[in-house]
Amino acid sequence: MPHTIPNTTINLREVSTRNEHARHIVAGFASAKPWLTDIWGYLHSALDDVPALASEIGRLSAELRDTRLDRANLLAAMRATLAAHADGEPDPTWYLRDALDAPQPPPDASRRQR
Numbered sequence: 001m002p003h004t005i006p007n008t009t010i011n012l013r014e015v016s017t018r019n020e021h022a023r024h025i026v027a028g029f030a031s032a033k034p035w036l037t038d039i040w041g042y043l044h045s046a047l048d049d050v051p052a053l054a055s056e057i058g059r060l061s062a063e064l065r066d067t068r069l070d071r072a073n074l075l076a077a078m079r080a081t082l083a084a085h086a087d088g089e090p091d092p093t094w095y096l097r098d099a100l101d102a103p104q105p106p107p108d109a110s111r112r113q114r
Contacts, residue, residue: 012058016050019047019050026047073099074096077096077099081093081095081096
């Protein structure tokens, strides 16, 4: 999981640290005031959502990064095709075919690279 999400101010390490501190605080209050078990359980459940959300943010950020790279590569291939056509090359669409036929990494490859 990245420490900071690109193009945002979200720092997942800080979020995780604050979440862990909040869990300890809730646990302390729960042991001091056990008659409020339902409330502590509700707060604990809400805090359980944070790691799942952080993971999803990381996954979506990696997917967005990969999509932006794909778009940039296709745009470069389109420009190269237009320039090749203008230069009178015999097969200007080769650039597009090459970009479209390039092997795609598996969907979870970006997560393994971290």
